[in-house]
Amino acid sequence: MMKIVKMNNGGAEEVQRLIEGRTNQDLSLYREQVLKIVENVRRTGDMAVREYTRRFDQVDISIENLLVKPTELEEACLRVEPEFMNSIQLAKEKIQRYHEAQFQTSWNLTEEDGVIMGQICRPLERVGVYIPGGSAAYPSSVLMTVIPAKVAGVKEVVMVTPPNRRGEINHYILAAAKVAGVDKIYKVGGAQAIAALAYGTGSIPKVDKIVGPGNIYVTLAKQMVYGQVDIDMIAGPSEILIVADESANSRYLTADLLSQAEHDPLAAAILITTSEKIAEEVQKEVIEQMKVLPRNEIVRQSLKNYGRIILVDNLDDGIELANRIAPEHLELAVKDPFKWLTRVKNAGAVFLGHFAPEPLGDYLAGPNHVLPTNGTARFFSPLSVRDYVKYLSFLSYSKEALAKVKDHVINLAEIEGLLGHANAIRVRFEDDERR
Amino acid sequence: MMKIVKMNNGGAEEVQRLIEGRTNQDLSLYREQVLKIVENVRRTGDMAVREYTRRFDQVDISIENLLVKPTELEEACLRVEPEFMNSIQLAKEKIQRYHEAQFQTSWNLTEEDGVIMGQICRPLERVGVYIPGGSAAYPSSVLMTVIPAKVAGVKEVVMVTPPNRRGEINHYILAAAKVAGVDKIYKVGGAQAIAALAYGTGSIPKVDKIVGPGNIYVTLAKQMVYGQVDIDMIAGPSEILIVADESANSRYLTADLLSQAEHDPLAAAILITTSEKIAEEVQKEVIEQMKVLPRNEIVRQSLKNYGRIILVDNLDDGIELANRIAPEHLELAVKDPFKWLTRVKNAGAVFLGHFAPEPLGDYLAGPNHVLPTNGTARFFSPLSVRDYVKYLSFLSYSKEALAKVKDHVINLAEIEGLLGHANAIRVRFEDDERR
Structure with missing residues (x-):
């Protein structure tokens, strides 16, 4: 399932080509479709929103029912397991604590003769959060996008998410929204939701910035409205890259690789190791561990197309290759991970040692799980409090x-x-x- | 020339409509053209670059001559006046000092049981700076875009700027690039320059981020390549908004309004004042002062279409309207400007009192002059050191x-x-x- 290749034998180039190749599809047809949706929502507002929801989500939601009612929220909190509420509450506290450490501040410089200048940091006033529906409806994404907004001091956080065919939103999503403190939730998804947030409709308010993950329609719509509002980043298929030496445990490595592969057939799971023994063990262990995973068809496709084990002569080469790939998630499963961290330049989130598996970061350690993907860690950063503030400069002479x-x-x-x-x-x- | 309107008599709405209306043109034809340029440069690299330079800049520059040679830089520094070198050197020092105060830092949080997490701040590796040519070739923009990159620690700053018909770059631009410490300069402009920086060509290296102002072709190209690389912001037509009470000097106000109006027929110059006397004085003074300006045809168009004097009952109303407009430049020409600054939420740069005119900020006070325009100060920030760094999060358990x-x-x-x-x-x- 996972091919073993040598870095200095074309392996490095092959992996880079594979990973970058994931987004080489021709998007012009999608783009035309999305442009039409965005323009219609801009022109006719709620009418277009209702029509697209009918067409794409196969449910007719009247304008009055677009906004989720407080009773729907309370009901959702009662319907989910108490254990879920406990876990999500703990996650909230830990994520909040981490993001409070990011707080951005104003500052000033003074000079003689009455010169004062500096920057003032202000929260954005209203932010829109996109949460996917269907099988990719993750309550953890609600926490990760909303908590930093609240820490920044954003006045109003508006969430949009597509309804199911009965016009309902997933209970876990609603309960997470309640815990995170979302101010308003609208039952609308897709490109039409992005356009509604960017331009405003009769019932959905115009926001200053749109954040959160979405499918190709959502991503293209975000790119199109960028400038009309701000957006967090352009997301692509995601990946994990693990750099491991002989101190690593093959079973842990395998489990971590599979946890990324189960997301999406386009997800990439790459192991870079100095140890042939580990390479071979992981290759076998993958077959064993994936057997019990319900999403093993996705795992199989992902690993076959984008999963590789790369043998390197030394960790220096491994880190250099990791920097070239600029992965979303980078695990340093090595003896002295902090030493190697100082050499990491391009990555979204780095997980150090053998007991910080990537899924820990997905849910509750604290750092954000909305991360730059597909090589964009060269220039994009994890979602943060910085995304929810803006600066003014000032000058007095x-x-x-x-x-x-x-x-x-x-x-x-x-x-x-x-x-x-x-x-x-x-x-x-x-x-x-x-x- | 400048119409006086009352805020509470439709004036607020009129001005907002005027300002926002500046970008209501249909861009689909431009978009098609730019998409074609971007795609051709992506596919055929230097060949397309050369062809577009021939077509749009009417000069044939061979691939070997795209890169500005060290001798051309030195020659430029000798050809400009020594006074220019003095002024630009002073500007560099002041801009650098301000941007050093913006320095972004790494941090971490620790918890008992061996939990360490935090963020690492890393400079971007290679950044592209676009500098317009022709009549809008401003050496000050070279300093404003390059200095924060250098302060951030960017390894390589690549500048692109269109050549004239003799294949040369303006001497002042080159001299400013030398002072600012640009690493490489290429003679290429327009959408083809943006595409070359985003995808790389045989001779022009691919960058991580593209910053700097440009015309509509450049702006659309930046929006299209966003995601492939990062960009600073989507720029639109610019504006000044002055809030003045009776302590203001009408001649100063007028000069400041005209300094914005002379940029561009789409530039907007708005005065909000509590004083009818000031309103009438400025209305007259505009006619006088513009007579001597060489760019008075631009000023006339700009003021006629987008220049307004708005009478307000009190400064509270004035600041509220300023926040709604979210101007690029906001002057607080009032008795107690720092008091009112605390109420400003949406503006790019704020100039306080009677002796911090906007052009002071354009050249050398220190704060950046690349600012969010056209109402985008609701969510965009002035160009800063933050634009040239990225963050990694890390987590150890x-x-x-x-x-x-x-x-x-x-x-x-x-x-x-x-x-x-x-x-x-x-x-x-x-x-x-x-x-």
Whole structure:
């Protein structure tokens, strides 16, 4: 199932090609469809939302029923197991504690002569959170997207999620929304939900930013409305990359690889190891462990197409390859993981040692599970409190301070041919010259 | 030239409509054209770059001559006035000092039982900076986009800018690039430059992020490649909004309004004031001051279409309206500007009092002049060191710490139907149970 390849024998290039190749499909047909949906929702608002929900979710939801009612929320909390409420409550506390440490602050610099300048940090006012429905309806994603917004101080968090054919939302999703403190929930999904949040409709309010994972329609719609509102990132298929030395446990490694592979046939699970013994053990163990997984058809496809075990001569080579791949999840299953962490440049989240498996981070350790995928960890960051704030810069000068730099400003403005700019400085000293 | 309207008499709505209406043009034709350019550069690299440069910049630049040579840079520094070098050097120092205060740091949290988690901040490796050519070739933009990259620790800053018909780059731009420490400069502009940076060509390296202002082709191309690389923001037409009380000086206000209006016929210059006297004085003074400006045809168009003076009953109303408009530049020309600053939520850069005119910020006070425009200050921030870094989260657990939370993780994973996730936790405790 998992092919073993050598890094210095074309293995590195093969894996990079495989991973990047996952998004090489032609998106132009999707793009046309999504553009049409976005434009219709922009023009006709709730009417288009209702029509698309009827067409794609096969349920007719009247405008008055788009908004989830408080009774629906309470009912959901009663219907889920008490154990679920306990677990999600613990997860909330741990995620909140971690994200509070990210808090962004205002600052200022002062100079003599009355110069003060700096930055003011303000929470966004209203944020939209997209939560997928169906088989990928994960209550953990509700916590991960909503808690940092609340920590940032966002006034209103609006959630959208597609209804099932009876016009209902998954109880676990609703209960998680209640625990996380979502302000409003609307029963709408897909590109139409993104367009509704970006432009506003009669019943759904326009937001400042849209965050959260979604399918290809949701992702393309987010890219199209970017600029009209902000978005968190462009998500692609996800991956785990494990760098392991001989200190690692093959059964743990296998379980962690499979936990990524079960997500999606496009998910990639890569093991880089210095140990031939480990490589061979994992190759066998994969067959054993996947037998008992209910999603083993997804696992099989994912591992066959995008699962690889790469043998490296040393850990330096392994880390270098990890940096080239820039994985969403990176496990350092090695003897001295903190030493190697200092060399990691490109990764979404790094899991250190043998007892921080990736699923721990998915649910409740604290760090966010909305992570840059598909190599975008080169430039994107995990979802964070930073995503829910913006900055203003400010500047105050005294006349004396302005006098000291005025000739330089005038000089630069004139060189750029902007005499109005130069004049804005000059006019403040004209009276002095006349005297 | 500048119409006076009352806020509570439809003035607020009129101004919002005017400002937002500036971007209501149909972009589908541009979009098709840009998509074609981006795709061609992605497929055929340097060949397409050369062809588009020939077509749009009307100059044939061979692949070997795309990269600006060190001698061209040195020559440029000798050809510009020594005063320019002095001014740009001072600007560099002041901009650098401000951006050093933005430095982003790593942090961590520890818990008992060997839990360590946190974030690591890493500079992006290679960044592309777009600098427009022609009449909008501003050396100040070189400093504003490059200095924060250098402060962040970006290894390689690549600049692209369109050549003139003789295949040359403006000397001031080159001299500013030398002062700012740009690593490589390529003679290519437009959508083809953005595509070349996003995908890489034989001669132009692929970057992690593209920043900097540009025309509609550049902006659309940036939006299209977003996700392939990161981008700074989607820029639109710019604006100044001044809130003034009777303590303000009408000549200063006028000069500041005109300095924005001279940029672009789509630029908006808005004065909100509690004083009818000031409103009338500015209305007259505009006619006087614009006479001497070489760009007065641009000023006339901008003020006629998008320039307004809005009378408000009190400053509370004025600040509220400013927050609704979310201007790129906000001047608080009032008696107690710091008091009112605490109420400002949506603005790119705020200028306080009577001696911090907006052009001071454009050139050398320190804060960045690449700012969110066209109402996007609701969610975008000024360009900053933050734009040139990314974060990794990390997580380390001991077996004891994992044991404490394992049932909750397993519980949440099973509810989400992800048994492989649950198994990644279970497998780490199997041996204990067997014993």
